[in-house]
Amino acid sequence: MNFKEYLKQLSIVILGILIAFWISNISMHYKEIATQKQVLLTILYELKENNENIKATMQSLDSLHQTFSKIKNMNNFSGIVTISYAGMSVKNIGYETAKYTGILKDVDYKLVSKIVENYESQNSLKELEQLMSDEMFVLIKNKIGESDNVDYILVQISNIMNNLEGLDEEQKQLIDKLMLYLDVKS
Numbered sequence: 001m002n003f004k005e006y007l008k009q010l011s012i013v014i015l016g017i018l019i020a021f022w023i024s025n026i027s028m029h030y031k032e033i034a035t036q037k038q039v040l041l042t043i044l045y046e047l048k049e050n051n052e053n054i055k056a057t058m059q060s061l062d063s064l065h066q067t068f069s070k071i072k073n074m075n076n077f078s079g080i081v082t083i084s085y086a087g088m089s090v091k092n093i094g095y096e097t098a099k100y101t102g103i104l105k106d107v108d109y110k111l112v113s114k115i116v117e118n119y120e121s122q123n124s125l126k127e128l129e130q131l132m133s134d135e136m137f138v139l140i141k142n143k144i145g146e147s148d149n150v151d152y153i154l155v156q157i158s159n160i161m162n163n164l165e166g167l168d169e170e171q172k173q174l175i176d177k178l179m180l181y182l183d184v185k186s
Contacts, residue, residue: 032106036103036104036106037182039097039098039101039103039104040094040104040181040182042094042097043094043178044175044178044182044184045094046090046091046093046095047118047174047175047178049091050090050122050171051168051171051172053089053090054088054090054164054167054171055168056086057086057088057089057164058161058165060084060085060086060087061160061164062161063084063085064083064084064085067082067083068083068150068154068157069154071150072151083136085136087133088125088164090122090126092122095115095116095119111181114174114177117170118171121167121170122167125160125164128156128159128160129160131156132153132157132160135156136156139153
């Protein structure tokens, strides 16, 4: 075997290896795109479910607001008042998956920014809600003595309701953008 023949065969082997790597890269790229789409679909479905949960939370907050308004308007507080509040329940598994895996790094920057903004708003709202729940518990434990305390809780409830309305609208817009990006029908 001469040197020329040897280079020819070596070139064929190297070309074959390069083609195999190229095909492997294409395959990995399609798998990554499929994974990105799956994560975005998970986020989309979570947002839709969160919107339903926000509506239920707003109804619960409205009921809570009415209850505390009645308590405030009572001159002589005696008797039993039932206070119930389920709390806000939102899911963020898709977002957490995307955040920790970095899978959305190649997705449209504006869309990813909106997703991050939405979930950060949810987290802030959950913290605000937890603060309100804690203060409400302390107020109830101390037997709701002063009108100022009730006023403060009423303001907190109204504040959370206003923020929830904003989050609800923000999520609806994000749902529309995700559906358009993923080419998903209602």
